Amino acid sequence: MTQWLGLRYNELRLMKDSVPAFLPLYPATLHILLSLASEDLHGYGIMQEVARQSQGTYKLGPGTLYDNLQKLIRRKVVQELGRRPGDEDPRRRYYRLTSLGRGVLAAETDRLADVVRQARLRLQIAKPRRA
Amino acid sequence: MLRPLYRWVLRLHPSGFRRRFADEMLSIFDHGVGKPAALSLLVDGLVSLARQWALRSEFWHELSPAQEPGADDIPSFYTLDPFRPRAGAVIHGLVMSTALFCLTCFAIRYSWIHILHVNIPVVQIDGAGASAMLERPTVPPRWRDKTPIAVSTAPHSFNASHSAPAAVAIENRAVQVSATHASETLGSESQERAGRLTGLRSATPAPQAPFEPYVGAHVDQPQAPQPKSQGATSAMIPAVAGDVKLDAAERQRVIDGVIANLTKYYVYPDVAQKMADALRVHEKSGDDDAATDGEVFADLLTSQMRDVSHDRYVMMVYSSATEPENPPAPSLEDVSRYRTEMEENNCRFEKVKILPHNIGYLKFNEFPDASICRTTVAAAMASLNHADAIIFDLRDNPGGYANMVALIATYLFDHPTHLNDFYNRSENSTEQSWTQPPVPGNRLADKPAFVLTSPSTFSAAEGFSYDLKMLNRATLVGETTLGRGHMGMGHRIDDHFIIRVPGIRVVNPISKTNWEGTGVEPDVKVKAADALKTAEKLAEKRLQK
Numbered sequence: 083m084t085q086w087l088g089l090r091y092n093e094l095r096l097m098k099d100s101v102p103a104f105l106p107l108y109p110a111t112l113h114i115l116l117s118l119a120s121e122d123l124h125g126y127g128i129m130q131e132v133a134r135q136s137q138g139t140y141k142l143g144p145g146t147l148y149d150n151l152q153k154l155i156r157r158k159v160v161q162e163l164g165r166r167p168g169d170e171d172p173r174r175r176y177y178r179l180t181s182l183g184r185g186v187l188a189a190e191t192d193r194l195a196d197v198v199r200q201a202r203l204r205l206q207i208a209k210p211r212r213a
Numbered sequence: 214m215l216r217p218l219y220r221w222v223l224r225l226h227p228s229g230f231r232r233r234f235a236d237e238m239l240s241i242f243d244h245g246v247g248k249p250a251a252l253s254l255l256v257d258g259l260v261s262l263a264r265q266w267a268l269r270s271e272f273w274h275e276l277s278p279a280q281e282p283g284a285d286d287i288p289s290f291y292t293l294d295p296f297r298p299r300a301g302a303v304i305h306g307l308v309m310s311t312a313l314f315c316l317t318c319f320a321i322r323y324s325w326i327h328i329l330h331v332n333i334p335v336v337q338i339d340g341a342g343a344s345a346m347l348e349r350p351t352v353p354p355r356w357r358d359k360t361p362i363a364v365s366t367a368p369h370s371f372n373a374s375h376s377a378p379a380a381v382a383i384e385n386r387a388v389q390v391s392a393t394h395a396s397e398t399l400g401s402e403s404q405e406r407a408g409r410l411t412g413l414r415s416a417t418p419a420p421q422a423p424f425e426p427y428v429g430a431h432v433d434q435p436q437a438p439q440p441k442s443q444g445a446t447s448a449m450i451p452a453v454a455g456d457v458k459l460d461a462a463e464r465q466r467v468i469d470g471v472i473a474n475l476t477k478y479y480v481y482p483d484v485a486q487k488m489a490d491a492l493r494v495h496e497k498s499g500d501d502d503a504a505t506d507g508e509v510f511a512d513l514l515t516s517q518m519r520d521v522s523h524d525r526y527v528m529m530v531y532s533s534a535t536e537p538e539n540p541p542a543p544s545l546e547d548v549s550r551y552r553t554e555m556e557e558n559n560c561r562f563e564k565v566k567i568l569p570h571n572i573g574y575l576k577f578n579e580f581p582d583a584s585i586c587r588t589t590v591a592a593a594m595a596s597l598n599h600a601d602a603i604i605f606d607l608r609d610n611p612g613g614y615a616n617m618v619a620l621i622a623t624y625l626f627d628h629p630t631h632l633n634d635f636y637n638r639s640e641n642s643t644e645q646s647w648t649q650p651p652v653p654g655n656r657l658a659d660k661p662a663f664v665l666t667s668p669s670t671f672s673a674a675e676g677f678s679y680d681l682k683m684l685n686r687a688t689l690v691g692e693t694t695l696g697r698g699h700m701g702m703g704h705r706i707d708d709h710f711i712i713r714v715p716g717i718r719v720v721n722p723i724s725k726t727n728w729e730g731t732g733v734e735p736d737v738k739v740k741a742a743d744a745l746k747t748a749e750k751l752a753e754k755r756l757q758k
Binding site (some may be wrong): 170 | 234237253569
């Protein structure tokens, strides 16, 4: 009985938290995960990193940022690390990508790569041939 | 103007979101340059306000204690879902669980379910310590052994008032121990720590629980702690020489008892045999004939044994009072007194602070019983949890309980780690000591660690240092420690003579040996007084890499 309950519980968790359940990602979510891929950052750092990655074309407001972080933390994609002593602004908290988060980011990258490949293929087919 | 407005907008957010992110959003607002940026952030805040109230109802009341660690970082429970049961369901659950609890208690008490047939001891509290016999308090392994002798004057001597109940109880023996012996001990072994005499118990029965020095501890009656000062302690040691005159037959009987105990318990059988041979030779050559006084004879045998074994911790003790054959276990009162004492002394944790460069510093002057001081340790380690390196100052630490060694070491590993083995020679058994499962939320497992040592670092404190050194988990800084890697027991020979025999050997699983006699060599040798500064510099260098 216990084993069955344990199995069932695990299955439910897998269904809820498996990587495919997160896809596709919203642009804001994708940019946030991407910015956290290389290092732990605070909220302002994430905003700056997102602006840098998109060369200023995509700007993330704090409302959108923390709304996303709230959801990502709840779903264990991002981990909140807390404040760091000695930071220039003691109000800042740092965030880190969890292993699940890395899996989600990798899966989304693969998915987008596939989309890009498909799109290029279709565009090539649709291109009129020269006589 | 816009900042107060933005703050006001943030204040209007749902409490869960506001508590968690408002400070950070305001921090970002403060980084904004110029009015357009501030206006843009204000609009963003208003959009966020609408979004949180309209679309994020599941986060409205999220308290998220796990994400709001307190200052002490003590782990808390995670809330999986913002679910609140109905009041009716709570009352129903309360009634059902109470009924189930009563039913279980009833079943256990009357044993009508055989599977639950357990023997429940009947506790009788009376003034004669009978309760201690019926319900022996659980006492974890203790590494240090105690003697009333060293209580008096060793430079960093362990004051019996800071010790376990056993020590408090054994302290009464100070009255009975010879003054001659005390002066000898203080002269030749001024570095020795408290306790060369663990529990005093009958030599005849097989050892019952070698890691429980309370077992068989000499407790005539629970008594209030004795005065702590040297003068007072010395005054308690009366001159009892000449109370009992020994004849040849009595000396023969004592020597037989000594040899029997050495042969049975001493950690190294070959050395025990050498001591036995030496005792026989001295006896036959008439060296003992002049010793008609108990204390003189005890000291003579001690020196004869030490001459051969070079073991400072093998010792004969003479008592003018009659030793009981089956001394009772420590009373609940003794345990309670120890608990109170530890609480009053913050479990002998002297300093817990963060040094410059975010280096954690913990100075503690004992390894107290983990079952009593667990909370203090958790609080101390939590306050250092965010340190980038940690320094353990054991320069004034005379040892203590093995379970505390394992508990503190637990914070330095992310998996259970084998620290050492305790080999009991007489039982030919080995007990392993491991760190506990990782502490949730602990961040010190991969941080550089340093241990400060001195010639006063003793027993369990040496064990802690040695284990971490062998595991390459800490850098030892300071001076070589005193060198106490064996644990001994007191064994009753007759009504007046007791022998203390080192019978348990600590064996490190990596080096397959220990630090007995040699002490623990530090990795960085500096004067003990300079150890902290050196360790700080080493930590800084390590953190800069």
